[in-house]
Amino acid sequence: MAIKKTVLNKFGGFPTNLGMSGNQIAYGEETLLQIRMRNSGIEIGYDPNWVIFHLVNRYKLSLWWFIKSGFASGRGAWLTYEEHVSLKKIIIYLFRSIKLFFVNIFKSTPKLSDKNYKWQNWLIDILQPTVIKFGQIYGGIKLLFK
Secondary structure, three states: OOOOHHHHHHOOOOOOOOOOEOOEOOOOHHHHHHHHHHHOOOOOOOOOOOOOOOOOOHHHHOHHHHHHHHHHHHHOHHHHOOOOOOHHHHHHHHHHHHHHHHHHHHHHHHHHHOOOOOHHHHHHHHHHHHHHHHHHHHHHHHHHOO
């Protein structure tokens, strides 16, 4: 991501109530900033020719990290997308997460016949979207009963 400092300052920088903090896994600060920029009429571009090297710690390549980071992503979604929390939406997310789990099993299981598709990929493909929804449910309940 590259952004002019004047534009970043105009929007008050990255929201500090989102994103990583100490050992707390969290996301959303960049997404919320971009949403606010788009909503104010700023055009956001993408250049497929950019190459950005990003050092990823080995532990972030583990199955457990994908699960934890997915949950954290969902947990912060209400704040990231500035969505109103309601019990009705939380219940809808619960039913969607259950449906998503079974849909992903159905879609991902045939991929196991491909020798390049590992069982770890299968687990991530099935569990991560569901865990994101569970994170949304948890985050919503937390905000609702704050």
